[in-house]
Amino acid sequence: MRALQVLIADDFENSRQSIRKILLSVGIENIHVTATGKGVLDECKTKKFDLILCDYNLGHGKNGQQVLEEVRSLGYLKSTALFVIISAETSRDVVMGIMEAGPDEYLTKPFTQSVLVKRIERLVQQNGELSEVKKALADKNYASVLTLCNQLIKVGSRYSAWCRRKMAEAFFETRQFDKTKSLCHLVQSKRDLDWAMVLEAQAMKETGSMLDAIVHLNKVVAQFPNCIKAFDLLAQYLEEKGDSEQAQDFLESAVELSPRVMTRQQSLVNLSLSNGDLDVALRSSQQALKLSANSYFSSADQYLQAAQVISESIIGDSSADARKKSQDAFSMLNQMTKKFPDDASTQLHKILIESQVFSSLGKRDQANLALKEANGMIEDHAGLLTPEIALEMGKVLYATGQHDAANAMFDHILNDPDVDKRLVAKTYAFLDEPVGLTARLKAKQDNLVGLSFYENKRYEDAIVAFKKAQKSSPIHPGLNMNLVQTALKLMETTERQQSLIDICIDSLDRIKHISVQHKQFKRYRSLKSYVVRNFQA
Amino acid sequence: MNNKDSMFHNVMASTVKDMNTSLAMLLQSFEANGALAQRMSDEHKQSFSNMHYEVARLQNNLFHLHTLYRIQYERLPIVQEEHFVHEFLEEQVLSVNGLFVIGDVKVKIECCEDMSAYFDFELVSSIIITALVNASRYTKDEVIIRAISHDDGILIQVDDNSRGFPDTILDRFKEGIQDKSEEFNEQGLGWLYCNEIAKSHENRGRAGYVALSNDSVLSGSRFAVWLP
Structure with missing residues (x-):
């Protein structure tokens, strides 16, 4: 010593x-x-x-x-x-x-x-006593970890419990899932252990039982409310399964439990954006930026993310608060340039966000100027037009009123089979609701009012509420389909009314951007074919 | 949370931290000056020992208070992790050792070196410290801390050779854990806190508990805690 x-x-x-x-x-x-x-x-x-x-x-x-x-x-x-x-x-x-x-x-x-x-x-x-094992772990030499731990357990080392855990992890790393499971089972003969249950769930997932893994992880979080890894995995598995809203719930719990980890805050930004939840994205992107201040993992990403979420949240919002937020976005982006000056793709991304903010502020000339600059950069280096940049470009085009060009950009992403699923979801999230946060929240509120009227069979009141919501968020799929469904319901009880049929046709027309990859595609397709069959023949 | 609340929570958290630091510094001075105290007259030694004891109690009570606050407002969960029991007990004795030294109390730990158990280190530490500080006050000159495997869990006993717990304390504790007591009673609350902490340790449907008795092997009082 x-x-x-x-x-x-x-x-x-x-x-x-x-x-x-x-x-x-x-x-x-x-x-x-x-x-x-x-x-x-x-x-x-x-x-x-x-x-x-x-x-x-x-x-x-x-x-x-x-x-x-x-x-x-x-x-x-x-x-x-x-x-x-x-x-x-x-x-x-x-x-x-x-x-x-x-x-x-x-x-x-x-x-x-x-x-x-x-x-x-x-x-x-x-x-x-454990130095050899630690060295093997650092070298990721799992075969050696297994041998060394086995020896220690055989001689009755007091660190046997630690060794068993390292062995179970080594089995998992070397994809020996049956051995992982049986060792986890063995160490839990007398009590449940969070790490062993998590490892079991991971092994289940790797051997194709995704649902079992999710059920098992739910048990872990119920029993060990501090087990952050279980929350993270639940979010990951649920998203893979396509249930990104439940995934977000678990990721939000994880962030609440341990808010000081920047990378998790960033994941939450991405997930909430793909769910169209700007409110959460706004909060977590600000947190991530704050945490990046002294972090080794700090990069231009946190600045871009935070500014981008702001730009999206103030679309069409001319309030004083929105103007203040736009100033925040500009100053974030300027700080970023000071800290990370030299990267062309970062610079391009920055210009695109600035253009969107200018549009929101009603400064068309500056927005167009920025767009022109961005186009110039892409002409010089075609490689800069990644799918991520295409999404931002589409938003810029949309904001400057060039809707056809914008849609071409979005189609570019949606029709690309290699593009990341999350980016597809983010694209749809924008297409569904290209309005700012205040309008979204208002629409959400009115939509909830409409739903509760619907539940109480007050269909006429529901229609009024949904139409009010539609004013705030004109092309939101869920909302428009609620309107269609309510109009249809009303016609079941009363007679056929042209005004209700018009509502159906108009609402479906608003959401024709829904294509096969969209989460609501099935519901859209069945409503659409019903309306066409019955009223448009 | 509104502003007033958040003000309260911030002041609460930083004040507790601050008080804790002050008390810790006081305790460190007591520990550091233990040798000096040995050379004092009996009368001075006694008052030195009294001060040390009261400060140790203050710190422990503050910890109890803070824990209850955190359970209420921060939803503090119990973290049952594996610990070596001998090392754990050794550390608890060391942290209040000055109290035993000045009172010429012999302290013995009887526990297998490699025995391990699952519990929340900080919380169970506060239980054991409560028992040790109490024992240091009332014992004549001996304390034995013993840990054994018992009933698929671990049983930790702190025995002394005092005159034993008075019946009033034993009765109140019994009433307290059965929730029978009609009126709120200040005395013995510390023991009830210990029982609550023990109870929050669970494994496969079984929860921990605290027991007070006069079954000490040294024919004084016995504090026992069982954790699943």
Whole structure:
């Protein structure tokens, strides 16, 4: 233990010195100290530490969680290095964030001298016994992980439970799903374990039982409400299955549980956009941008995402609030250019978003100018026109009133068999509701009113409510089909009325953008053929 | 949450953190000055020990309060993870060791080195600290902490050679856990808190519990907690 190379990171001089004294008192002498996250990175770049004691609060820059994420990603740590995060914070957000970063140990302040020493002694002892396994894990040498863990279990190591978990994970990594399942089953003979249940679900999914996996994961979250991995997997599996709205519910729960993980916030932005849920997208894109401030994973994406969601949320909105938001979007994009100046595709994306914001502000000339610039860039480098950019381009064209050109862009995405499913959903989400957030929320509210009238068989009132909603969001599929259905219902009870037939025909005409990949295609097709058969013959 | 609420929660959280830090510094001073206290006159030593005990109690009560707050407002879930019991107990004793040293109390941990159990480290720590601080106050000169496998779970007993729990405490505790007591009673609330925390530990339909008795092997009082 005396030979350990140790780094202490804390923004308070007093804390650094008191920990240093404790270490000196047990004969540890190779001690470096630093006050900042940047300091940890610099130190770890040049020296290989055995033990890093890092406080969560490190002043204004990176916090302990971000530092750990970064040194791991950069490969600055040796496989047996021990990274301990120390924190006086006990709030759930912080603790969950730290746990997800996966430190070797997490120590809450305050602690006494003897407790710190004991913890270090144990970590070192454990490391001694498990160092070979840890090396094999770092090398992703799963065969060796299996052999080494097996040996440790045979000699009755006190870390046998840990070894079994690593073995089950190694079986999974090497696609030995039956062995994964049977080991998970074995370790749960006396109690349910969250990690083992999650692994079982993953193995079920890999062996083709997606539904079983989802049922199993639902059990996990009911029993272990803290098991963030189960929420993430549920969201992932449900989206794969095509149930992106339920997927969003679980991802929202995961974000609520652990809001300080930027990548998850970004996933939620993407998922909510493909569900047409601008409200959630707005919130999570702002969070992601905030979290990116000191994060190693920071990129132009968070700025683009946040500005893009804003631009979409203020379409057709001339309120003071919308104008303020548009200023936010411009300043985000300018900050982005300062931070990430050189990338052509980022620049193009930026110009396209700016054009949309100009359109919303009623500044047609500037919007057109931006569009022209974007077109120029694409003419010079055709490769810049990715499907993602095509979507933005379509929105710009739509906003500047060039609807045919816009639709051509959208068709380009919808007809491309190789395009990502999420992008297809995002495209439809725009096509369904090319209006701003305020209008969407109003439409949603009126739609709900209409639905409750419908349920109470007050069909005439329902029609009034749906028509009101239609004013806010003219071509929304669900809403227009609700209107059609209500008109049909009313004609079942009263006689045929030309005004109701007109409503049906008009509403269906508004949503003719629905094509075969659209989530509501089946409902649309059956309503359409009913109306054609009965009223348009 | 409205502004007033969020103000309350922010002040609550930062005040608790702040108080906790102050108390921790006080406790560290008591621990650090333990050797000095050994050389004091008996009278001074006694008052030093009293102060130390009261501060330890304050900190523990503050933790209880904070836990209850978090269960209510942050929906704090129990995290039952595997821990080595001997290491856990050793750490609890170390964190209040000053109280035993100054009172010349011998503390023994009887537990198999490799025994492990599933529980929430922080929460069960607060249970054991409650028992240890109490034992340090009332025991004559000996405390034994024993952990054994029992009934598919783990049983931790803290025995001392005090004069035992008074009947009033035992009765109140019994009434309290059966929810029978008619009136709100301040005394013994700490034990009921411990029982609630133990109860929130569950495995396959069985929940933990706390028991108070005078069955100590040292013929004093016994605090026992069983976790599934």
